[in-house]
Amino acid sequence: MNNRIKLREERVMRNLAAGATYSVIALLLFIIGVIFVKGAGALSFGMMLELPKGGFYYGGEGGIANAIVGSVYIAVGATLLAVIVGMPIALFLNVYLIRYQRAQSAIRYFLDTLWGIPSIVYGAFGFTLMLYLGMSASLLAGIITVALLITPILVRTFDDVLCTIPRGLYEASFALGSGKGETAFRVIFRQGFSGFITALLLAFGRGIGDAASVLFTAGYTDLIPEHLDDPAATLPLAIFFQLGSPIPEVRARAFASAAILTLLILAISLIARYLSRKYSINVIK
Amino acid sequence: MISGLTLLLMMPVIIGIALYIKSSPLIGQQSAWHLIVSSDWLPTRGKFGFWPFIASSLYVTFLSFLLAAPVCLFSAIHLTQFASNRLVRVMQPVLDILAGLPSVIYGVWGILIVVPLISYLFAPLFRMSSSGYTLLAGGVVLAIMCIPYMLNMLIEVFSTVPVGMKEASLSLGATEWQSVKHVVLRKSFPGIISAFGLSVAKAFGETIAVMMVVGNQVRLTWNPFEAGYPLPALIANNYGEMLSIPMYDSALMFAALVLLVVILLINLIFRYLIQLVQK
Numbered sequence: 001m002n003n004r005i006k007l008r009e010e011r012v013m014r015n016l017a018a019g020a021t022y023s024v025i026a027l028l029l030f031i032i033g034v035i036f037v038k039g040a041g042a043l044s045f046g047m048m049l050e051l052p053k054g055g056f057y058y059g060g061e062g063g064i065a066n067a068i069v070g071s072v073y074i075a076v077g078a079t080l081l082a083v084i085v086g087m088p089i090a091l092f093l094n095v096y097l098i099r100y101q102r103a104q105s106a107i108r109y110f111l112d113t114l115w116g117i118p119s120i121v122y123g124a125f126g127f128t129l130m131l132y133l134g135m136s137a138s139l140l141a142g143i144i145t146v147a148l149l150i151t152p153i154l155v156r157t158f159d160d161v162l163c164t165i166p167r168g169l170y171e172a173s174f175a176l177g178s179g180k181g182e183t184a185f186r187v188i189f190r191q192g193f194s195g196f197i198t199a200l201l202l203a204f205g206r207g208i209g210d211a212a213s214v215l216f217t218a219g220y221t222d223l224i225p226e227h228l229d230d231p232a233a234t235l236p237l238a239i240f241f242q243l244g245s246p247i248p249e250v251r252a253r254a255f256a257s258a259a260i261l262t263l264l265i266l267a268i269s270l271i272a273r274y275l276s277r278k279y280s281i282n283v284i285k
Numbered sequence: 286m287i288s289g290l291t292l293l294l295m296m297p298v299i300i301g302i303a304l305y306i307k308s309s310p311l312i313g314q315q316s317a318w319h320l321i322v323s324s325d326w327l328p329t330r331g332k333f334g335f336w337p338f339i340a341s342s343l344y345v346t347f348l349s350f351l352l353a354a355p356v357c358l359f360s361a362i363h364l365t366q367f368a369s370n371r372l373v374r375v376m377q378p379v380l381d382i383l384a385g386l387p388s389v390i391y392g393v394w395g396i397l398i399v400v401p402l403i404s405y406l407f408a409p410l411f412r413m414s415s416s417g418y419t420l421l422a423g424g425v426v427l428a429i430m431c432i433p434y435m436l437n438m439l440i441e442v443f444s445t446v447p448v449g450m451k452e453a454s455l456s457l458g459a460t461e462w463q464s465v466k467h468v469v470l471r472k473s474f475p476g477i478i479s480a481f482g483l484s485v486a487k488a489f490g491e492t493i494a495v496m497m498v499v500g501n502q503v504r505l506t507w508n509p510f511e512a513g514y515p516l517p518a519l520i521a522n523n524y525g526e527m528l529s530i531p532m533y534d535s536a537l538m539f540a541a542l543v544l545l546v547v548i549l550l551i552n553l554i555f556r557y558l559i560q561l562v563q564k
Contacts, residue, residue, distance in 0.1 A: 017363035118490025209387025
């Protein structure tokens, strides 16, 4: 009797667990499916290549090239900044602090905490900083704010891969007489290159998709920004603003823009997987 | 490198100070505690009570936790204890993509699916009429956004439980599920709590997706079929007007400060707990 209850519980719980897992996969397919099916209606190449024309926000002609280019500008700029600041930090953390385990784990702890700060707070801070420096909403302000947001992500993701590099490799490099800087950039960076690519693309994806941080700082414009102090439109905000409209054509275009953004993110994720596999072939394990 | 690292690590402090300075005109007028517990929101008359927003935030976060936690727990158990290697391999990109989708996409999905579903199906089920832009919709969308985050952490937590422990339990005649229930879950209990705590913190600060489906009306309600107005949505929605009404910018920066402090505290506590467990 007792045995039967036990076995029934076993069966029910295992099925529940499997069901939960498959439902997560189904959910992803459902979300992406809905976005593409809804977006397909208004999606066209013209939309990706044209700027908004007169009456665009009342259902007129045009496209969202301004937002696509603006988003790419901001994400590329922010990723560059994040790499310049973050890449040496991750290497420093692993090479220079190799003998100080406690310091390493303390720094990781704070970096993780930094990752948890929501992007709207970075947005508000970026806005404050912008006013303090006397800038107006611009490409540069957006880039700086997004860079603040994605640097901890880049550092921690890169660091996670560097962590797995065996200690022997450091020792071999030091034993051959190379200094710490040489070890970091010539040996460890090369070893962890696949992780660097993953971190880079993850940060880039986050930068392109984040709306709350650029809402205050990047402004919005129908033109493609030409200078760092021009305002810049971004794709997530373009979706958000177009969705706010009651006109069906504009809403349809918002769905199409969402499909474009999803496509971009999926492409970035695929490229990241491909590159990280490609570059981890020669890694010493 | 050292200066870069120091600067990065000081970021929360710098952000905190900057937001505090910006919100100090308001805090000078009314105490911070009074601002948090008061519920009069009349910016034009200089009355800033944040309680409706904080309550909305807490409510939406709580709903999302209720919805996401069981799914993640079961799914993490399946992936670490029962699943085939192939499923685990498939699951990794699935979670990566779910985590990587921008929040505005979840918002669009929420407007397309969750909002009509609530308006036409669930609200009539409880004999209520609702536009669909409700606290419940916010909770559902948030729950889905939390899943990859929570699931990843739970998988990590469960995989630190030594296999030998479970095997010892199995060898004593326990079934697989009994071993999971009495050994794996118990051993990783602090880790589970931390994973839950961290995803709650994440949900608390999520902005755009929630703002798109939650209705954005200032009111105190416990009915999930009514609209709410969470704290991040307040900040994001009013940035345009914030310089035209006196003290309004201070109030919004104060809201950002509250978010920062709450989320930092939760993160510091639970990440510490997780580090303790992993040793």
